[in-house]
Every structure is written in structure tokens, then in C-alpha cells.
Amino acid sequence: MDKQAHFHKKVANMKCQRVKKEESFVSALEDEAIEVENLLAEPKNEHVSVDGVLSFGGENLGKGLQMDDFACGFGYGLRTNSGGLDSNTTQEGEDLQLEVLDGFLDEVEEVDDLEATHGLSNACEDFLLDIEFEKVELISGPHVGSYVGNSSSESQSPGLSGSSNGAVGISESSTVTIPASECKNGAINKALTCELHGGFRSKCGCQTPAEDLASLELRKFDDFDNDDKSFLEASKIGGVLREKRLRKPTRRYIEEVSNKKPKCLKGREKYLAAATKDTSMKVRSHSELHNVRRRALTVVHGEKPLRVTSIQSVSEVRARRGRPKKQATKQAPILAPESDEEPLSSDSEDDRVTKKKSKKHDRRKHQRMWTLSEVMKLVDGISDHGIGRWTDIKRNLFSASAYRTPIDLRDKWRNLLRASGAQKASKKGVEQKQEHALRPLPTSLLKRVRELAKIHPYPRVRMSKKSSLGQVAPLMLPGPSKGAPSNLGGGRTVRRKNCT
DNA sequence: ATTAGGG
DNA sequence: CCCTAAT
Known part of the structure; x- marks a missing residue:
């Protein structure tokens, strides 16, 4: 249990950091998208942690899945926030953490990132799904809801518990809250989170998409045993990942990142791209996963009109790939472009997916099959x-x-x-x-x-x-x-x- | 800004 | 597809 305490602390730190970051994040947005790189890098961490938490927290497997979706979306948001400041990482105050948490939740709602988050979520769906899947299996095998139960769902966040259960219907704000609270309460969860964060943290500096694997691995470990061993493993993985990350930045990538105008959008795009890449590697095979993904999308849609925008942007990004098209970029109906051709029209997303599937290795940035x-x-x-x-x-x-x-x-x-x-x-x-x-x-x-x-x-x-x-x-x-x-x-x- | 050619 | 050189 010593470990638990330790983890707890870590978690607390993280939380504080997160919150703080959010604030800064907003400002950053206003200023410019400079932080984008960080965002990219960080997000995953957050996301991962959340995911893990959620899964653990979820008493029912099914629930867990749903939550995952949400987690994904919300995770991104968090990450976005985190991008702001990396420097002030540690804070001793657990109390602070609590307060922060509450504040954080509120802020989350306000954050305009929601849109972006959703778009991102969409992008990373695959990745999430994969993770989810593995997680589920693991959970089912050993012990599932034991700690979950203990992890007080109520905690500080009001009404969160309820929403948490109703995974799908939850609004982003609620979603965010839930994971946070759970994470804090659940010792195991915390531990996991901490591990993940710790591992990822180090590499935060650079942006890399290869974390899916890491996250998966981490989660696995967590599930099996929340002992020091797991921690060690996690750390190890983190290190490995970090190395991977370093070599990432491609010319084009950088270009995109550095691009000046659309901060949020830009970030989103980039993020998406990264996510996509990851996805390609992963490959989602199970119908279950598919379903989940679908659901996630739906949810997003229903939640807010804004979502639509994000989705659109996503499509657009995919469609026009990196290149700036004059007319298309301007105002062209994002979805329209594809529809121009019969074959394409039928499946905008599908097409993309297919492409990805066909070539796991990201050959060039992206290429579209000629119909x-x-x-x-x-x-x-x-x-x-x-x-x-x-x-x-x-x-x-x-x-x-x-x-x-x-x-x-x-x-x-x-x-x-x-x-x-x-x-x-x-x-x-x-x-x-x-x-x-x-x-x-x-x-x-x-x-x-x-x-x-x-x-x-x-x-x-x-x-x-x-x-x-x-x-x-x-x-x-x-x-x-x-x-x-x-x-x-x-x-x-x-x-x-x-x-x- | 486009085009040709090569990677 | 992406990039660079030449127009």
C-alpha cells in the first residue's frame, strides 16, 4: 500500500499540473499555436491515463468501453490543456489538487477546446478502441470491479458519478470530471495513472504518436499486478517510447505545426494526422471495436452542433491532406470534394480507413487511391x-x-x-x-x-x-x-x- | 504560379 | 506522393 500512497501523491501532482496547464493553455491559444507540439505529445499521456482510469473504474465491461470513447475525447481536451505549461510539474498540495480538480472541471466546460477535442477523439478512436479491447480482455480474466467499487465515484465532483455510468449520454464536462475523481480516489487507478504519466512525462517534450503501444502495454501491466514491478515496466516502456518519439518530426509535419493562422484548427489537424498514423499501425479488427467507434462518433454528433464543425474539419484535413488547395481550402464544402466521384462519395471515412488498412506502414504522408x-x-x-x-x-x-x-x-x-x-x-x-x-x-x-x-x-x-x-x-x-x-x-x- | 522531372 | 528546379 505504500505504493498506493506514493502513486496518490503523484496523481495529485499531475492533477494540479493539468489544471494549471489548462489555464495557460487558453492564453496560449490566444497567442498562438506555438504549443502545438507539446499538445501533441502530451495529449496522449493524458488520454492514456484517463483511459486506464476509466476502464478500471467501469464496473461493467460494456460501460468501460463506452467510457473509453468519452475518455478519448475528453482526454484530448486535457492534453490540450497540458500543452500550455510543462515546466511547473510538481506541486505538493493534495488539497490543492482537490480544489484544482473542481475548478478544472468547471473550466473544462468552458474550454472551447471541446470542438477540437471531439475532432481529435474521432481521429484517435481507433487507437482507443484497440486499447479498450485489450483492456477488456484483461479485466475480464482477473478481477474486474473490485477496486472499482472502492474507488469512490462520488468524490468531489457533483453529479459526475451518475453521468459516468451513463457513459454515452454524458456531456464532455461530466466525462472529464468523472475520470479525474475516480483516478484520484482509486488507488490502483492512481497508480496506473501515475505510472503512465511518469513514463510519458519524460518524453512530453517531443511529439510522438507511437504511444498507443505504450499505453497498451502499460495498461496491461497495471491490470495484471499493480506492484512495483508494474511500475518498473511502465517506466521502461516509457523510456523506450521516448526514444521512438524523438526521431519523429518530419519536414511536412513541422511545416504544418509551424503554420501560422488557425491555432486550434491547426493543432487539431496535426493531432489528427498523428492519430491517424498511429491508427494505421494498430489496425482495428474486431466488430466490437467498430461498434464502439461508431457510437463514439454518434455521441459526438449528438452532443453539440459544434461537433459537426470539428468533424468537418477532420474530413477536410483528410481530404485535402497536407497540401493547401486554393479553392478547396477556402470554403469548399469539406465533404463535397469527395462526393464528386461516385465511388468516393459513398465512403468518405471508409475510403480513408481502407487506405490505412491497406498500407500499415505510413508510406508517404497519405495517398488516395485513384478510382x-x-x-x-x-x-x-x-x-x-x-x-x-x-x-x-x-x-x-x-x-x-x-x-x-x-x-x-x-x-x-x-x-x-x-x-x-x-x-x-x-x-x-x-x-x-x-x-x-x-x-x-x-x-x-x-x-x-x-x-x-x-x-x-x-x-x-x-x-x-x-x-x-x-x-x-x-x-x-x-x-x-x-x-x-x-x-x-x-x-x-x-x-x-x-x-x- | 505552373510545369517538368526525379526520388 | 513529395520535393526541387526551371519557366
Whole structure:
């Protein structure tokens, strides 16, 4: 039990810190999003701790799950707060802690971060789910509600207990309160929290998304035995994690972070991105998890109109990825962009998920699969506008889609050419791999691509391929002759622009 | 601001 | 996809 006391203390410290941070956080927001990095890094810690607490606190497994969702959302909020000040970590006053707690709760409500929180929650859902799942299993095995019961739910927060039970229906404020109180009361919970925090704390400095694992591990340990051993383990993990974290910052990432204008939004976005990444690694498989996630989303929605905004932003972020699109960014209907294409429209989220699932390793930042319709459109556009006019094509055909920058179009075209075997493939008898290509392109499409390819060779290697259909002009040299004779063997008429 | 080319 | 150089 000595340990418990110790943990308790730690918890208290944490709480104080948290509260304080919140205040500062607000100011920070006003000033600028400078803290973003911190936020990113910290949030998880908070989140984790909360999660753990919740799970423990939850008497019923089912409840635990629900709570998790909430925890996630609220956790983010906390984290956001924490971002503000890292410096003043320790405070001895437990009393203080209590007061702070209360104040904290109130503040939480006020905090405008709620929106952000929700958005974040959405992003991290997967992660939470995963954690949750494991946790549940663990809990079910050994002892579940024993300590939970003792962990006084009432504590200082008023009406929290009730809300806590009704996980789903709770408002964010209540949610926050609950975890806090429980955490404080429950010795075990506390211990866990402390451990987590301690571990994470050290790495707080840098922002890293790899904490999911850590959190999981930690929780596991906690469940099994809340002894020194667990503590040690936790610490260890924390250390490991920290190392991981350090190497994180990518150029783009930094860029985003450093971006000036939308503080909250920006942070949100970034956070989201990070969360997404993590998620990809995790992979949520169980239907249960899915359900939970769904529910969480729903809740968010119902809770406040504001949520919608956050969600939107999320979608937007995903859609437009890092790149700033002129029109899209401006005011384009965030959801609209995707809907432009039939296949895409059906599943905005789904699409994203699929993508993630398919490639666990975050290859590039993010990439969107090209749908058939998109490709067709692209080909049409090329036919209509000519090869070089990527921006025009983009405007005419892909204006609706926020992603797909002109260069993307060009790249895609390049890829298409390669795939169609127009380039140099024809030279050899080898048909290349278009056949067994991952995404079978419809023959018709391929044909068109080929045609176009003949017409205007993208890469400067135009000489080699004319052989197959090269009719009139062996080489399309720049000059007066070039304008008219675009129609090659294919009946299709393609009008190309003369480049002066 | 766009485009081409390479990674 | 992302980045850089050239226009």
C-alpha cells in the first residue's frame, strides 16, 4: 500500500499540473499555436491515463468501453490543456489538487477546446478502441470491479458519478470530471495513472504518436499486478517510447505545426494526422471495436452542433491532406470534394480507413487511391485540354475534388503511361505487368491511355514508340505540321494544343 | 504560379 | 506522393 500512497501523491501532482496547464493553455491559444507540439505529445499521456482510469473504474465491461470513447475525447481536451505549461510539474498540495480538480472541471466546460477535442477523439478512436479491447480482455480474466467499487465515484465532483455510468449520454464536462475523481480516489487507478504519466512525462517534450503501444502495454501491466514491478515496466516502456518519439518530426509535419493562422484548427489537424498514423499501425479488427467507434462518433454528433464543425474539419484535413488547395481550402464544402466521384462519395471515412488498412506502414504522408472514374476523367481531360495543361484539367474535371492537385494529375498520367506500356515497354515483347497489376485497368481505359500516349509522349522519350502506330510523321517535331495531324490509328480524335 | 522531372 | 528546379 505504500505504493498506493506514493502513486496518490503523484496523481495529485499531475492533477494540479493539468489544471494549471489548462489555464495557460487558453492564453496560449490566444497567442498562438506555438504549443502545438507539446499538445501533441502530451495529449496522449493524458488520454492514456484517463483511459486506464476509466476502464478500471467501469464496473461493467460494456460501460468501460463506452467510457473509453468519452475518455478519448475528453482526454484530448486535457492534453490540450497540458500543452500550455510543462515546466511547473510538481506541486505538493493534495488539497490543492482537490480544489484544482473542481475548478478544472468547471473550466473544462468552458474550454472551447471541446470542438477540437471531439475532432481529435474521432481521429484517435481507433487507437482507443484497440486499447479498450485489450483492456477488456484483461479485466475480464482477473478481477474486474473490485477496486472499482472502492474507488469512490462520488468524490468531489457533483453529479459526475451518475453521468459516468451513463457513459454515452454524458456531456464532455461530466466525462472529464468523472475520470479525474475516480483516478484520484482509486488507488490502483492512481497508480496506473501515475505510472503512465511518469513514463510519458519524460518524453512530453517531443511529439510522438507511437504511444498507443505504450499505453497498451502499460495498461496491461497495471491490470495484471499493480506492484512495483508494474511500475518498473511502465517506466521502461516509457523510456523506450521516448526514444521512438524523438526521431519523429518530419519536414511536412513541422511545416504544418509551424503554420501560422488557425491555432486550434491547426493543432487539431496535426493531432489528427498523428492519430491517424498511429491508427494505421494498430489496425482495428474486431466488430466490437467498430461498434464502439461508431457510437463514439454518434455521441459526438449528438452532443453539440459544434461537433459537426470539428468533424468537418477532420474530413477536410483528410481530404485535402497536407497540401493547401486554393479553392478547396477556402470554403469548399469539406465533404463535397469527395462526393464528386461516385465511388468516393459513398465512403468518405471508409475510403480513408481502407487506405490505412491497406498500407500499415505510413508510406508517404497519405495517398488516395485513384478510382476508375477518376482515371477516366483524367484521360478525358487530357484529351480535351492537352497534355501540359494540368491546371486546366484540374479545374475542369477535378475542381470538386480537393485533393488531386495538378501535379497529382500529371503524376497519375505518368503512371498510366507506364502502366499502359506505352513508353518503352512496347519495344520488348514483354507485356510488362499491366496484366497482373494490382488494380486492373479496364481495357477501354487502357486503350485510351495508349492513344493519348501516342499523341503526346510525356517523358521526353518520344522516339521509341512511334513504331507501332507511327503513321504519318515518324517524329512529331515541333512546327506547323504538328498541329493538324493528331489523329493516329485510333479513330478517336484528340485535339492537342500547339505549343508555341 | 505552373510545369517538368526525379526520388 | 513529395520535393526541387526551371519557366
